[in-house]
Amino acid sequence: MFLKERYESEELKVLKALNTRMDLQEKEKQYYLNLQKGFEGEVMFDGYLKQIVIRSLILNDLLFEQNHSHFQIDSLMVSQRLSYLFEVKNFEGEYYFEGDTFKTINGNEVKNPLLQLDRNVSLLRQFFNSIGIKIPIEPYLVFVNPDFTLYQAPLNRRIILPTNLNRFIHQLNNQQSTLNHQHGRLSEKLIASHITKSPFSKVPHYDYSQLRKGVFCQACGSGIAEYHSLILTCPKCEKPVNTKSALVRSIEEYQILYPSEKLSTNTIYDWSGELIPKRTIRQTLKENLIVSGYGQWSYYE
Ligand SMILES: [Zn+2]
Structure with missing residues (x-):
């Protein structure tokens, strides 16, 4: 067990x-x-x-x-x-x-x-x-x-x-x-x-302004260049990427890197390289806020 x-x-x-x-x-x-x-x-x-x-x-x-x-x-x-x-x-x-x-x-x-x-x-x-x-x-x-x-x-x-x-x-x-x-x-x-916080962690320093903004292909890591409401296509490996899940992943990445920052439509719009319309972002944040319900995505405005 x-x-x-x-x-x-x-x-x-x-x-x-x-x-x-x-x-x-x-x-x-x-x-x-x-x-x-x-x-x-x-x-x-x-x-x-x-x-x-x-x-x-x-x-x-x-x-x-x-x-x-x-x-x-x-x-x-x-x-x-x-x-x-x-x-x-x-x-x-x-x-x-x-x-x-x-x-x-x-x-x-x-x-x-x-x-x-x-x-x-x-x-x-x-x-x-x-x-x-x-x-x-x-x-x-x-x-x-x-x-x-x-x-x-x-x-x-x-x-x-x-x-x-x-x-x-x-x-x-x-x-x-x-x-x-x-x-x-x-x-x-x-x-x-059991201790949850590892003392071995070797995460390099990172600065928001220096991080690439955008939505990225999970298979090859390339940035998605063109927006489509349902399926995005990776310009490099041409793999299809479901728009919704790519956005959710992008939000999750933001949360992992900035756990104490508030989530907002504008933050995620910028983080996703201004690729995905704000309306979609707002809707996704709302949906996930309701679904998680545990304050995982606690803040949005
Ligand atoms: Zn790719």
């Missing part, structure tokens, strides 16, 4: 919105693409976890602080006897371990994910101790991308390769598991201790 779902982080949403509206520096762009790729890998792994049929609690994307150290957990699955801690990597290409280092086939050293896993398991164990939970933790490093190859894989049962994934899930499903109040208490504590 999934107790906590996974969503794109605020940081990823901000970077995605910025990527279409400004030229990110090479390093920032790489960071953004890595975040995006990591997220996609985690979603891929969720697909496997959804096949778990034994009684268990699955919590995704947790962030904790323990002894002044922050640590992030991609997925945690709690069954009767064990807590499975999963560190998910969406690496593509050929890699190998050499002693304590992890390298690409060209010899470039990459941060060793096993060390990251060790650190996380130690911090999680301390967290469990601090709340008096005695369920042992079993850590796993999961390589989820089918195009990942690991040479000289250490005979380490903690590493799950893409070709082992189905078997691994099958093994989990073969266990007996019933849950009691201790498991319930653990998951409540975990959710309550």
Whole structure:
């Protein structure tokens, strides 16, 4: 049972919105693409976890602080006897371990994910101790991308390769598991201790006047040049874009980048590069205000 779902982080949403509206520096762009790729890998792994049929609690994307150290957990699955801690990597290409280092086939050293896993398991164990939970933790490093190859894989049962994934899930499903109040208490504590604001966030500085205004094609990122009331067409890849959803996306991007600013017809008109008529914007803001009702789009005038 999934107790906590996974969503794109605020940081990823901000970077995605910025990527279409400004030229990110090479390093920032790489960071953004890595975040995006990591997220996609985690979603891929969720697909496997959804096949778990034994009684268990699955919590995704947790962030904790323990002894002044922050640590992030991609997925945690709690069954009767064990807590499975999963560190998910969406690496593509050929890699190998050499002693304590992890390298690409060209010899470039990459941060060793096993060390990251060790650190996380130690911090999680301390967290469990601090709340008096005695369920042992079993850590796993999961390589989820089918195009990942690991040479000289250490005979380490903690590493799950893409070709082992189905078997691994099958093994989990073969266990007996019933849950009691201790498991319930653990998951409540975990959710309550989860931090929403990531201290790792690396969002570059951005300034409204420097951001590109307009409505952008989701497929290729090009600006839409011509207005049509129902379907816009991307001038570059010629993909059709539903006008309404393009406008809604544009409004959402504004909200992600400027969460404390008031939404108004004029603001969005400017933000969308004066492409969409104010009448349509006003109507869309109104409709969504009513639909959301939770103050997500709280202000418009
Ligand atoms: Zn396009």
